[in-house]
Amino acid sequence: MGIFAVKTTASQERTVADMIASREEDEVHAVLAPDSLTSYVMVEADNSAVLERVMDEIPHARSIVPGKSSITEVEHFLSPTPDVEGIAEGDIVELVAGPFKGEKARVQRIDEGKDQVTVELYEATVPIPVTVRGDQIRVLDSEER
Numbered sequence: 001m002g003i004f005a006v007k008t009t010a011s012q013e014r015t016v017a018d019m020i021a022s023r024e025e026d027e028v029h030a031v032l033a034p035d036s037l038t039s040y041v042m043v044e045a046d047n048s049a050v051l052e053r054v055m056d057e058i059p060h061a062r063s064i065v066p067g068k069s070s071i072t073e074v075e076h077f078l079s080p081t082p083d084v085e086g087i088a089e090g091d092i093v094e095l096v097a098g099p100f101k102g103e104k105a106r107v108q109r110i111d112e113g114k115d116q117v118t119v120e121l122y123e124a125t126v127p128i129p130v131t132v133r134g135d136q137i138r139v140l141d142s143e144e145r
Helices: 013-022 046-056 070-079
Strands: 003-009 028-032 040-045 061-064 092-095 106-110 117-122 129-133 137-140
Touching: 003 013, 003 106, 013 028, 013 040, 013 061, 028 046, 040 046, 046 061, 046 070, 092 117
Parallel strands: none
Antiparallel strands: 003 040, 003 061, 028 040, 092 106, 092 137, 106 117, 117 129
């Protein structure tokens, strides 16, 4: 048993993964289509012959990459990355959602546990700290870079 990489047509990873998963094959155990991995789907199966048979009937599934992977090579795809990753205090950000959408702000504090960022609006007359979710901001300028 191993984890095999299946080459797919670009932007069809999710479709191929769903089609492989919907087939009731005892030899296919799990399917993974990570967003960060384009044109590939990871499939846990007993052997590549089973996968070849399944792929014959699935459009957009191109080929199997020779060799197999271990769980340690793909486990970084299994845990979600927090939205605040890559954001540092002092960064200039733009709010992309919520009541302050379109406003620019400077990051004051980051709470990784809650996936929240406290920012201070740039053009406000009186500096007001606003706490937003990490997915509601986009980094414009970072002091680290």
